[in-house]
Structures are given as structure tokens and as C-alpha cells.
Amino acid sequence: MIIRLRAVSHAYITEKGAHQALRDIELTARKGEFVTLVGTSGGGKSTILSLIAGLLKPTRGTIEIGKASGDRRAAIGYMLQHDYLLPWRTILKNVLYGLEIQKKICPEDIGRAHALLDEVGLSGYARRYPHELSGGQRQRVSLVRTLITDPDILLLDEPFSALDYTTRLKLEDLLFDLLHRYQKTVLLVTHDISEAIALSDRIYVLGGKPGRIVKEIHVPESMRPISPLSRRRMPAFQSIFQEIWEVMERHAATDTEHAAYGT
Numbered sequence: 001m002i003i004r005l006r007a008v009s010h011a012y013i014t015e016k017g018a019h020q021a022l023r024d025i026e027l028t029a030r031k032g033e034f035v036t037l038v039g040t041s042g043g044g045k046s047t048i049l050s051l052i053a054g055l056l057k058p059t060r061g062t063i064e065i066g067k068a069s070g071d072r073r074a075a076i077g078y079m080l081q082h083d084y085l086l087p088w089r090t091i092l093k094n095v096l097y098g099l100e101i102q103k104k105i106c107p108e109d110i111g112r113a114h115a116l117l118d119e120v121g122l123s124g125y126a127r128r129y130p131h132e133l134s135g136g137q138r139q140r141v142s143l144v145r146t147l148i149t150d151p152d153i154l155l156l157d158e159p160f161s162a163l164d165y166t167t168r169l170k171l172e173d174l175l176f177d178l179l180h181r182y183q184k185t186v187l188l189v190t191h192d193i194s195e196a197i198a199l200s201d202r203i204y205v206l207g208g209k210p211g212r213i214v215k216e217i218h219v220p221e222s223m224r225p226i227s228p229l230s231r232r233r234m235p236a237f238q239s240i241f242q243e244i245w246e247v248m249e250r251h252a253a254t255d256t257e258h259a260a261y262g263t
């Protein structure tokens with residue numbers, strides 16, 4: 001396993017006291033696996049990614065990040081919903097920013113940056129500025145910026161949720177293609193059930209308050225090599241959708257009852 005969470009709970013300490021965000025999370029990802037966490041807003045998805053990235057320490061439980069190769073601990077890349085491109089830097093300089101602050105930049109990186117921009121359909125954009133690009137193009141730059149550091153694990157926090165539907169479907173296919181080709185381990189977070197089924201090998205459904213894993217779904221082997229757009233047309237897609245929908249509804253309902261009785 002390259003990622004393993006055991007009995008992880010997390011509480012945020014606020015002025016009003018402790019706020020329990022997650023309870024007893026058990027989660028794994030194998031090398032090269034595409035794993036998605038699906039759940040409603042406020043369910044604790046981003047908190048899980050921050051814990052894995054080491055930005056937060058869990059209140060309870062353990063988080064193990066495995067080795068990439070040899071003795072090296074797997075490196076993590078993190079991509080967020082908002083692109084956080086620096087407006088005063090060109091696209092190329094935005095792509096190289098991460099390497100620059102890690103002081104790891106070498107001449108070949110410029111060639112790699114151009115090649116990756118090419119791969120995401122942005123050749124010719126290297127000298128442009130972020131404001132000249134559409135939302136979808138900016139998220140592609142963001143993806144290139146994450147990939148250029150060559151992380152073993154990619155944490156993707158609702159990377160497409162601010163985009164319009166068609167742009168999103170196209171980006172799903174691009175992401176799927178690219179990450180499979182580079183054999184990355186991916187942990188994607190989304191509130192979109194279809195997106196989860198279209199992209200993943202395995203899905204965790206997060207529900208309840210505090211958030212916990214309420215279901216784990218293995219996407220059928222036969223579906224896994226198939227691209228997101230084509231998966232959406234498969235009969236199995238609908239049945240998995242229904243399964244996830246029902247679990248999420250059930251947990252949303254129990255939460256409301258609890259809230260009504262103040263428990």
C-alpha cells in the first residue's frame with residue numbers, strides 16, 4: 001500500500017470548542033490505483049486530503065505513506081479546485097514555480113514543461129498569462145504544474161467543480177489518460193457521483209457527521225480500462241450510481257433526524 005489510514009479521527013479546535021470532522025477513517029490506495037472519495041459538502045473530504053498531505057495531524061489514528069522506490073518516501077502532489085495561478089507570471093513560469101521554490105529546477109525542466117503543456121493541448125500558450133486562458137485551460141495548467149514535480153501520489157480536491165459540464169467531461173478524459181500513462185496513484189475528492197464512477201478503480205463513500213466511510217465500491221474490472229466518457233454509457237454505470245445515491249440519501253436522512261433531536 002502506498003497510502004494507508006488506520007482508525008483516523010480528526011477534530012478541529014475552534015473558538016467554540018472542538019469540532020469533530022472525521023471518525024474512524026480506514027482507507028488505502030495501492031500503487032497506480034485511482035481511488036475516489038465521494039461525499040456531500042462539509043463531509044470531511046478536504047480534511048482527509050490535508051491529513052494525507054501532512055498539512056494537518058490526525059487527532060487519532062495513523063497515516064502511512066509508502067515508499068515510491070528504494071528508500072524514498074512517496075512524493076505527494078496536491079491540486080485544488082481553484083487554480084491559484086500567479087497572474088503576473090507567464091504560463092511557463094507558473095508551471096515551473098513549484099520546482100523553482102524547491103530549488104530543483106534544471107534546464108531539462110523547461111523542455112519537460114513544454115512537452116507536458118503539449119500533452120494537455122496547450123502548446124503555444126507558454127508565454128501567455130493566466131487571464132488570457134479559460135477556466136478549463138487554467139485547470140490544465142494547474143495539472144501540468146502538479147505533474148512536473150513528478151509526484152508518486154496525486155491528491156486532487158474537486159479539481160473540476162468550478163468548470164462547465166462539457167469542459168469537465170473533456171478534462172476527465174484527459175486526466176484519466178495522462179495519469180494512467182504515467183502510472184500515478186490518485187486520490188480524487190468529489191461531490192459528483194458520476195465523476196467518481198467515470199474515473200475510478202475504487203470508490204469510498206463518505207457520509208454522516210462526523211464524516212466516516214459508509215461504503216466502499218470496487219468498480220468492475222471490465223470497466224476500469226475504459227475512458228470516462230465511454231463508461232458513462234455502460235449499463236453497470238447506472239447501477240453503481242443508484243447504489244451510491246441510496247447510501248448517500250440514507251446517511252443524509254439520518255443526519256437530519258439527529259439534528260432535529262439535537263443529538
Ligand SMILES: Nc1ncnc2c1ncn2[C@@H]1O[C@H](COP(=O)(O)OP(=O)(O)O)[C@@H](O)[C@H]1O
Pocket residue numbers: 012013014019021039040041042043044045046047048
Ligand atoms: N480549519 C477549520 N476549522 C474548523 N472547522 C473546519 C476547518 N476546516 C473544515 N472544518 C469543518 O470540518 C468539516 C469538514 O470539512 P471539509 O473537510 O472541508 O469537508 P468537504 O471537503 O467534504 O466539504 C466541516 O464541518 C467544516 O466546517
Ligand SMILES: [Mg+2]
Pocket residue numbers: 045046047157
Ligand atoms: Mg472540500
